[in-house]
Amino acid sequence: MDRLGAAGYRETNERDMGKSGISLYSGRWRQIHCRMMTGLCALAVLTLLAVLLIIMTYILLQGIPGLNWQFFTRPPAPVGLPGGGVYHAITGSLVLVGLACLIAIPWGVAAGIFLAAPRRPGPLAALVRFTADVLSGVPSITAGIFIYTLVVVRMHTFSALAGGLALAIVMLPVVTRNTEEILRLVPRGLQEAALALGISWWRVMLHIVLPTAARGVAIGITLAMAGVAGDPVPLFFTALNNNHFSLDLTQPMASLPMEIFRYAAGPFVTWHRLAWSGALVLIGIILLPMLLARIILPGYRIRR
């Protein structure tokens, strides 16, 4: 500062002004320009939301007529005949996602706790965090093929078990990173207070930090569930599909997204109708827990 002196100061200031493109003589144009750009940005938001609205409206309009008691309680009718439902696929989806949750939630939450723990951060934590990040961006198709080579080939059959495992792999990194980020939002002072009481770090995480952040962790889990509940891709290589109701984990199992794909790709109008209704139910299954988690879960809203 001393060496720059007053002249230098003025000079840098002018250079900054030049670079920032602000000229004092065009105030009116600048205001108009600002309004225009703000308007364009608002337009972008509207476009996004309009697309959402259009798609949702279509699905509602096309899907509602097909929703009846039969749709929820009956397996599919024989090919070409009207009627039938997706009972087998709804239960199948619930079983598969449930299986995935059983594996991915404890594993993911534990890994998230490990990453957020108040210890000296080693290279291991950084590496694991990075792996989870990268894994969450890898397409779900690779999870499917991985489980195919690991489980299906060895068991010589497609199975619901393999399907659950594949979905778990897709869920795992999402749960891990979400848990970590939410736990990190818990004020540091809280962790320090507990540590200063002579409580070991994992007890601090489990009994103090986790309960404080429970709501956020749960919301993160619903997001991860939403991600896998609607994705048939890993199932192509693992659980495949099943025309009948089945709860046998060693056999192929139907799922809602798989059935939607099959019905949509099929040649019959009755199938297409089932696909639309299936899509509506699928969206319900996905969005309902997300909304519910936000509305009814008690807990401490941690401000971002």
Next chain:
Amino acid sequence: MSYKLRVEALQAWYGQHQVLKGISMPIRANTITAVIGPSGCGKSTFIRCLNRMHEVVPGTRVAGRVWLDGRNIYNGINAVEVRRRVGMVFQTPNIFPAMSIFQNVVAGLYLNGIRGRRQLQERAENCLQQAGLWEEVRDRLHDTAAGLSSGQLQRLCIARALAVEPEILLMDEPCSALDPIASIRIEELMRELKASYTIILVTHNMQQAARVSDYTAYLCDGELVEYESTPEVFIRPKDSRTENYITGRGADTRPL
């Protein structure tokens, strides 16, 4: 009187920056020792090193020895064990929001495996009494602590720290977030607790240091400038830096 805690050549770093540059000071049992000094001089870091809280911040490092009853807390003792014996109260009252008042007080016991209902209740009452909070909260022990004033919250934190029966209590500017009346209340409390605990108090309120402490240490730029009995430091400071700080002359005129 014996030395409860002996600090020897304690050094601490944040990343590349050395905060403590070799501090040695013995601390007597059942006394209150005040640590004063300008902001950024390493007061807080110093007491955080005494229960190994310094190391929970990423990128930190400690060297030197701290003898607690003749055992070096940096060698051969688990950090968790150290923190149980050396309790700490922080600048802002940090109660656990997901727990009731009662659960807050006994959190340290409960999470260390003491689950007996009677035992926890007795200890909670005892500690709340010691912290002078019992009368104020006895009817709402199982409510959340949200309704308490910040002075009450800070006393709740003290009760919580006492519940694990530490030998030493570290207090990091415990009154800086409180109003004067609540501060006086805490100071009285410290004097009462002196009988059973050794207290180390970080404060930048010099009147407070003069009022409550037996010994005063003046830290400046990570070095221990002066450490004497409190009247000695405030009436006849040996070092000119101490004198300047105490009298408010050029206390914070470090180069910018």
Next chain:
Amino acid sequence: MICAIGLLGLVLLMVILIWQAAGPSIKAFGFSFFFTREWDPVHGRFGALPYIYGTLVSTLLALLLAGPVSLGAAVYVAEFAPRKIKNILGFMIDLLAAVPGIIFGLWGNFVLSPWLAGSLEPRLEHYFGFLPLFRGPATGVGMLAAGIILAIMISPLITAVSREVLEIVPASQREAMIALGATPWEVVRRAVLPYARTGIVGAFTLGLGRAIGETMALTMVIGNRPQISASLFAPAYTMTSVIVNEFTEAVEPLHLAALIHIALVLFLVTLLVNTVARLMIYLMNRRVKKWTV
């Protein structure tokens, strides 16, 4: 601890097993796999070029369409939206991001494609037919439909991540600009966006990774024909779609290995793309820390 190390082991195991399963194809075709157009299960000759082309072009198209809209939306939500509707907008964009690909595929197949075939594509050909891009029979299923559907799918993701990135730009940067007498847009254009540039590029790269890996929506609208055509109206095929479509029917071991070979390439490419994206967001975060001490 064990869980965390398990995660590492999992990724390693994934790479190894998929690599192994692709082995026969890697051995048989080597690098020529990437440059061969032929895909002939009957004679056991496989080349992935049309699929790679389809994935690349549809992704590029999607980024071109989604990019400006997403950035604009992110800027609006992060900078201009009134506080009250900010959270609602954010939540709706999150919802949009949670809608599965198959739903978009269904909509694309039954609504978008017919509309493209009936009205948009003929018009494009009428006005811009001098470009090879917009020539050819208007079938509705093909590259254009794929690009549009992909754009719809990745824009919520890009918007959400960009918004987060914009929101960590320190207030001091904005205030400095305001103090110089800048209009709100100038604050965004000259202070916020340059500062957040690395993070925004990271957000786009995440969108890119998502687009490369997207499967169901594309399978339902792209037409699934392994050809390389200059026209956006023509059907094409992507790497993910061919795997899903042919996997259960592949009986020859070499056919299966070739499909897994494609999956391996996808895996490694998305691994790379995500690594780059995360690195950029990380660097941006570090810079923020450096300047706000």
